[in-house]
Amino acid sequence: MPELPDVEGFRKVLDSCARDRPIRRVEVYDAGVLHGVTGDRLRRELEGRRFTEPARRGKWLLAPTDGDGTAGPTLLLHFGMTGRLVCCASGDERHAHDRVAFTLDAGRQLRFRDQRKLKGLWLADASEVARTLDAQGPDAAAVSRGEFDELLHGRRGILKSALTDQSLLAGVGNLLADEILWRARLHPSRRAGALTDAERARLYRDMRSVLRASVRAGCVPPRRSWLTGHRDEAEGTCPRCGTPLRHGRTAGRSTVWCPHCQPASPDS
DNA sequence: CGGAGCGCCTGGAAGC
DNA sequence: TGCTTCCAGGCGCTCC
CATH class of the missing domain: 1.10.8.50 (Helicase, Ruva Protein; domain 3)
Structure with a gap:
């Protein structure tokens, strides 16, 4: 059940697997985890960009992107009860619960894996990111x-x-x-x-x-x-x-x- | 304001 | 054996 410590682990996975790497390919196996964005648009908006430094607030994971020297949209991830983020080799066999895969360079693939699909992925611009964060209290690990x-x-x-x-x-x-x-x-x-x-x-x-x-x-x-x-x-x-x-x-x-x-x- | 209850979703376990 | 029901708990929603 992903809570702060689990999501912090996923942030580290994202950081070591995908940070500063170009997104070569986005594959959506199950659009049921996408919120407010179609698989087509997710692919169009992210392919060719790069993941930059990820961040976490509470149970939200933020994966900002850039490309051509400008800031791109931010992928927001929420793991519900059963979601996880795994770093695979791009040739690794697909898992039954792999919902979205981001193929990076150097043969790496970041996968959003989730059995129950209670939450999922959002694609957000700066104001949508701000709105999501504003709805959250201070992070429990950082609160004074x-x-x-x-x-x-x-x-x-x-x-x-x-x-x-x-x-x-x-x-x-x-x-x-x-x-x-x-x-x-x-x-x-x-x-x-x-x-x-x-x-x-x-x-x-x-x-x-x-x-x-x-x-x-x-x-x-x-x-x-x-x-x-x-x-x-x-x-x-x-x-x-x-x-x-x-x-x-x-x-x-x-x-x-x-x-x-x-x-x-x-x-x- | 806050709490109860429901629904979303899947699959393992328990019950009949 | 096989069907149905319950339950896990993330969160959003309605209702009181």
């Missing part, structure tokens, strides 16, 4: 403590909804939110605006630390010492205290927490 406090301040909903609201804070998904809340010993249904200073400090610190380790791993690592390493077990126990983990739904999402480490408090 002060900004973080402001985001939560006055927020009336529950904590988990706040953490996963991309327009508030960009990059945290369902898995990360559970991991961060478990690490910070905060119940998912705590009121976001009702945390004490000490709790907010802990939440910020643990969010940054979970993100750092996850970016290093390229995903939220299912380590035995992490909550994520136990969330799929029917009778999983908290790796910190051994209490049986609780499974429920919060804001329509499956949620796992430790009832001992993360007590529901008066505000929730």
Whole structure:
């Protein structure tokens, strides 16, 4: 499930595979992943251009292009739940879920591979890029403590909804939110605006630390010492205290927490 | 404002 | 065995 750490990994794939390389050929195997652009136009607009330095904001990956010394359109990528970006040799066999392939030089091919097609690719000019970024909160891996406090301040909903609201804070998904809340010993249904200073400090610190380790791993690592390493077990126990983990739904999402480490408090 | 519920999409697993 | 149903969770949408 691509969240900030996974998308950061895809940014690195894009950077090492495609940056500064000319786009020789664009092949769309399944136009179902294209949004607001046809396969024909995608090909016309990108073939002959070059990918430049990629960027990431939350779960969005931005692949700007140039050509003839002028800036070209930016390819925007969102991976939904099952999307990924892979760097192949251009002769490699096609995978059943390869949806779009960008053939570069030196025999490389960048492929957008996605089973469920919940999101996909957009082709954006500068103002559309700005609009997409403006709809996102600050990146969770870059947000300052002060900004973080402001985001939560006055927020009336529950904590988990706040953490996963991309327009508030960009990059945290369902898995990360559970991991961060478990690490910070905060119940998912705590009121976001009702945390004490000490709790907010802990939440910020643990969010940054979970993100750092996850970016290093390229995903939220299912380590035995992490909550994520136990969330799929029917009778999983908290790796910190051994209490049986609780499974429920919060804001329509499956949620796992430790009832001992993360007590529901008066505000929730 | 925010949360619940639905739909999009696919395929693996569970249920009958 | 084979069919149906559920579920995963990304996000956008409507409704309350």
